[in-house]
Amino acid sequence: MKSKTFILVLLVNFVMAQSSLKACGYWEFEWEYRPMTFQAQLPWMQSMNPFVYTTASLFYNMNPDPMGKDRTRNISEWQKATSKDINLDDIYAIQYETDPDTFINSFENSGLKEYQNNSLIKYLTHDKKHKDILDYLVFAKKVESTEYDFANLNFEEWQDEINKTPNNSLILKHELLAEAKERLKAAKLLFLKERYAFQVVRLSWQVGEYKEASEAFDTYFKAINPNSLMSVWAGLFKAMSLDRLDRKADANLFYIQVFENSDEKKLRSVQLYNYNIPTPPTFSDKEKSIEIVLKSIQNPGRTLDSIQSIHRLDKNSKYLTFMVMREINKLEDWLISSVYLKSEKNPFSNAYQYSWDNDDEETSQIKKKNLETDMQYLQRLKAFVIVLRNGTQQQEEKDYYAIALAHLSLLEENREDAKKYLATISTNANPSILLQKSIENIWLSIKTDDITTDNFKRNYVSQIKKLKTQLLTTPYKFNNENDQSYENYRIFYTLDLALANEYKKRGDIISYCLLKNISNKDRNPDGSFWYTSEPASDYYGVMRQMDFNASVSDMDALIALLQKTNKTEFEEYICDQPFNPIDAYRDLKGTIAFRNRDLQTAYGAFASMDQNFWATTYYFKDYLNEDPFIPKNLYSQESRDFTYKFNKTDFLKTLLDLEKTAKGNDAKKSADAYLKLGHAFFNTTYWGNSWMMVSYSWSGSDKYYSNTQLLDSWRRAYMTASIAQEYYEKALEKSQNREQKAYATLMLSRTHWHNIVLNGSEKDKKLAAKYSNEFYNNYLNTQFAKQNECLGYEAFIN
Numbered sequence: 001m002k003s004k005t006f007i008l009v010l011l012v013n014f015v016m017a018q019s020s021l022k023a024c025g026y027w028e029f030e031w032e033y034r035p036m037t038f039q040a041q042l043p044w045m046q047s048m049n050p051f052v053y054t055t056a057s058l059f060y061n062m063n064p065d066p067m068g069k070d071r072t073r074n075i076s077e078w079q080k081a082t083s084k085d086i087n088l089d090d091i092y093a094i095q096y097e098t099d100p101d102t103f104i105n106s107f108e109n110s111g112l113k114e115y116q117n118n119s120l121i122k123y124l125t126h127d128k129k130h131k132d133i134l135d136y137l138v139f140a141k142k143v144e145s146t147e148y149d150f151a152n153l154n155f156e157e158w159q160d161e162i163n164k165t166p167n168n169s170l171i172l173k174h175e176l177l178a179e180a181k182e183r184l185k186a187a188k189l190l191f192l193k194e195r196y197a198f199q200v201v202r203l204s205w206q207v208g209e210y211k212e213a214s215e216a217f218d219t220y221f222k223a224i225n226p227n228s229l230m231s232v233w234a235g236l237f238k239a240m241s242l243d244r245l246d247r248k249a250d251a252n253l254f255y256i257q258v259f260e261n262s263d264e265k266k267l268r269s270v271q272l273y274n275y276n277i278p279t280p281p282t283f284s285d286k287e288k289s290i291e292i293v294l295k296s297i298q299n300p301g302r303t304l305d306s307i308q309s310i311h312r313l314d315k316n317s318k319y320l321t322f323m324v325m326r327e328i329n330k331l332e333d334w335l336i337s338s339v340y341l342k343s344e345k346n347p348f349s350n351a352y353q354y355s356w357d358n359d360d361e362e363t364s365q366i367k368k369k370n371l372e373t374d375m376q377y378l379q380r381l382k383a384f385v386i387v388l389r390n391g392t393q394q395q396e397e398k399d400y401y402a403i404a405l406a407h408l409s410l411l412e413e414n415r416e417d418a419k420k421y422l423a424t425i426s427t428n429a430n431p432s433i434l435l436q437k438s439i440e441n442i443w444l445s446i447k448t449d450d451i452t453t454d455n456f457k458r459n460y461v462s463q464i465k466k467l468k469t470q471l472l473t474t475p476y477k478f479n480n481e482n483d484q485s486y487e488n489y490r491i492f493y494t495l496d497l498a499l500a501n502e503y504k505k506r507g508d509i510i511s512y513c514l515l516k517n518i519s520n521k522d523r524n525p526d527g528s529f530w531y532t533s534e535p536a537s538d539y540y541g542v543m544r545q546m547d548f549n550a551s552v553s554d555m556d557a558l559i560a561l562l563q564k565t566n567k568t569e570f571e572e573y574i575c576d577q578p579f580n581p582i583d584a585y586r587d588l589k590g591t592i593a594f595r596n597r598d599l600q601t602a603y604g605a606f607a608s609m610d611q612n613f614w615a616t617t618y619y620f621k622d623y624l625n626e627d628p629f630i631p632k633n634l635y636s637q638e639s640r641d642f643t644y645k646f647n648k649t650d651f652l653k654t655l656l657d658l659e660k661t662a663k664g665n666d667a668k669k670s671a672d673a674y675l676k677l678g679h680a681f682f683n684t685t686y687w688g689n690s691w692m693m694v695s696y697s698w699s700g701s702d703k704y705y706s707n708t709q710l711l712d713s714w715r716r717a718y719m720t721a722s723i724a725q726e727y728y729e730k731a732l733e734k735s736q737n738r739e740q741k742a743y744a745t746l747m748l749s750r751t752h753w754h755n756i757v758l759n760g761s762e763k764d765k766k767l768a769a770k771y772s773n774e775f776y777n778n779y780l781n782t783q784f785a786k787q788n789e790c791l792g793y794e795a796f797i798n
Contacts, residue, residue, distance in 0.1 A: 037443075037494045038328045038407050040436035042400055047263035048322045051270070051297040053329040070264035071096060073229045081191035082123055082133065090119045094137070100145035107138050136192050139176070139183065143199060146172045170207065177203040184220070194230040197221060201234040210241040217241075224257045232262045240272065248274040253283065256290045270294055289313035296323060303327065304381055311388065320388060321400050327381050328407060334374045335411060375412065382408045399429040403436045410443050418444060431474040438467050439491060446498050452506060457570035460499065464492065464573075493519040509554045510561065513545035514574040539618045540696045542578050543588055547696060552601055555589035583609045584617070590648065594684075595694055595714035597723070599659070603652035614648060621646075623698075626689040629654075629679045631747060640689075648693065655680060662730070671734035675743050678727035682747065685721045687754050694718050708758055719758060721751040742779035745771045 046067045065071070075091040094103070094115070106114045115121040124134040146169045180203060184196035197220035204213035217238040221228075224235040239254035252274050259269035273294050283291065289310045296303040296310075307323045382405060389401035402421045409417035418440065425437055442463050449456045471491070500515035540547075546558065559582060561571060590605030614620040624646035626632070632640075655677065662673035683690040691698055695718065708716050717723050725748065732744035749771035755764040779785060 037332060037439060037491060038325065038404070038436065039432070039491065040325070040400060040403050040430075041432045042321055042396060042430060044318060045322050045325070047266060048297075048319075050267045051322075051326075053300070053326045053333070064267035065264035067263070070229065070233075070262055077191065077229060078120070081189065082120065082130070086119045086123055090121075094118060094120055098141075100141040103141045104138065104145065132187070132189065132192060136183070136195055139179065140195070140199070143173075143176050143180075143203065146176065173203055173207050177207060177209075193220070194228060198230040198234045201237045205237040205241050210244040213237055213241040214245065224254070224261060226261045229262075232258055233265065236262075236265050236268060239269075243272065243274070248277050249280045252277070252291070253280070253287065256283075256287050256294070259294065260290055270297065285313040286317075289317050290319070293317075293319045293323065297326070300330070302330070302377055304377065304384060308384060315391065321397060324381075324385055324388070324401070324404050328404060331374065331378050331381070331408075331411060335371070335378075378408060378412055382412075395426060396430055399425050399433050403433050403440065406440050407436070410440065410447070413447075415444065415448060435467075435470050435474045438463070438470055439495070442467065442495055443498065446495075446502055451499065451502050452508075454568070454570075457568065461569050461573045464495065467495075468492070504549075509549050509551070510546075510558045511574060513549055513554075513558075514577065516545045517542065517577050518574065539580055539584070542580055543584065543696075546585070546588060547591075550588070550592065552589055552593050552596070552598070555585055555592065559585050559589070581617075583613050587613065587648070590652075591694065594652070595718075599652055599655055603649065603656060606649040606652055609649070611647060611649060614646060618696075620692060623692045624648075624690055626683075628683045628688075628690040628693075629676050630689075631679050631682050631750075632687065632689040646690070651680070651690075651693070667734050668736040668740075671731050671736055671740045671744075674727045674731035674734060675740065678724045678731055678744075678747060681727060682721050682724035682751065685718050685724065687721060687751075691718075708755075720755050725751050738779055738782050739784045742775060742782040742784045745775040745779060746785075749775060 047065060047069065049066050050064060071092065075088050075095060078091045078095070079086050079088060098115075103112075103115075106112050112121050112125055116125070124130045124137065177200065180196050180199040184193065184200060187193045187196050197216065200216045200220070201213050204210075204216055217234050221231040221234055221238075223231075225231040235254050235258045239251045239258060242248075242251035242254065251272075255269040255273045258265045273291075275295060275298070279288060279291060292306050292310050292313070296306045299306075303323065304327060307320065307327070310317050310323065311320060385401050385404050385408065389398055389405065392398055392401070402424045406418045406421040409415070409421060422437055422440055422444075425433060429437075442460070445456070445459065445463070449459075451457075451460075496515045496519040500512045500519065503509075503515065504512040546555065550558070561567075561575070562579060562582060562585070564571070567575065586605050586609050590602040590609075593599075593602035593605060614624060625642045625644055626640060626646075627644045628646070628651060658673045658677050658680075662670050662677060664670055664673075680690075682688050684693040685691060686695075686698070686702055694714070702719070708719050711719065728744050728748045728751070732741060732748065735741045735744060749768050752764045752768035752771065755761065756768060775785075
């Protein structure tokens, strides 16, 4: 096993689109940036979907029983009690899709004639022998109609406070409780006895008769019977009643049994379980193991010790596979986040200081130690999964643990182990496992093949297409209701990110950026992001990756790719995303060149564009609308002229001409040229009026960097106005009169004052004071100072 650690995927930060230019950058929810490549599930694990690690922050909003297994059990019991000839869909429609008030009105006014095409209603109404079952159905609908929020499909779980129920509804519940008791006494069929008993327990709890609810359960059910859905459902109300009677330990036993035997009630059992009381010695080993499961799924940290305890108490626990999946997803999150956080952090966000490359030594050492600890934990988990695989006799579980071991092996760069475990998976394994195997094979290809070859690129596109087809035909996914959901398609985001990262290592920045765009902005049919309502064609959103990563030559390569008419299949794949017009990328090329102080290249890029571009595109005309050669704020806000027709080509041509003049022999003209260059470059900083020559957005929080030395060169210049300072210093050196000196000293004091705001350095404080004093002592009465309203700057500087 190699000691060097590599991670297969990039951190999946889903970049929020900027809805306006002055938005404060992108941000994401915790669950959005968790990578999710290991999704293999055995069929039963669907019931645990509310507890998967990547949905931890949505824990209490998840819909319980995503596969509807309890409802299937319920309608099956109805079919068994009536007739096998009754369509299950018809039973479901009456039970779960029919408004109770509408149903009751139909029963009372027309004898349910509106439902005569329904096989259940036809069976119940066409023979008087079935009247007792019909009476129960009508009674159940009356109970249903008293619920406070019928729109909530899981209303009976959440209605746990009396004072949330309208008074008239509470009165009706008391009346229905009395009726249920009478009907229970008369019921002859076991089917009806159980259902009326369930209603008595449930209604007793809802009206606050907790002792009566508990006793009713004991009388009619005695204990939870896994084969009787009503006893399991009533067991939840028994548990809640015991809770209200302060019998917490007894309540916990019922919560455990309900959790074990009902998918629909699992989530509620986890929510209500009393975690702060000791485990009663009367719990069986299996009950103790399930309690550990309940506690573990509340824990976002390491739980391997708990998993081992579950295994020790119940070696056949079905929850072991699920708990292994949770730990693998955690490791994906911890390892990938810690290593690749830097690849997605916006350098204009306050969190930039926390990125991997920019930490101080102490923080870097802590992160390094955390990475080592996580890798050690991965190896411990892998060793235990081997134990689990060797200990099970079920082929389905053996295949599951094999795919888990393959994935863990890839995370630790043990490719040989990964291949070995993948080879052991049976060809007729569970479809979800075979789907995961396809994912792992693509990982292997990314990490072992030469990604620069045409053969790899063809195969990658082919494998991705096959995987999408396989996903659509594979059951047991995290969101079975929507095959194109975010959770299901996160696999492709992470695969594209993995490949993107490999291209970045090889210097192919355009493939990197375009794959990043695909992973971050896979589209809905309406063109919106998966995770926001913002359009995927947002001007800056589609260029963000290029803005942060590309060079001038990269932009040339991108422009050539976009204009290429005979793209390869891989090029078509990475170009299957929204793009701006070509001039937008020429503008970005010129912007990058300008940041690098390559004025000639910038001029050429801008000159090659439609010269109306900046007046008709994006927000340029809204923010490039002042004279760049007049420093911002020398005039009052009221006297600033926002009608200036800004053209980047003309601006660059003027800068190039000024550079020539500045280097000439005429000292006065040279000083004037340096002053204008200083003004121009000051205005293209965060503090100026033409910042959009350098950045595509501006935020009030951009200036709050803890240390500008953490920024790269152009961003540091953008925040500190260091280029402008160079020109002002040269202007001061070349100055031939008091007017020139006044301009130079005032602007030097201002730029250093801005840096005091950023970092408060002693050097900037001294220089700001020096130039301020020089200006006020020598040049306050110059024509420049009088004309440009500078008298208020003494307070500003001091």
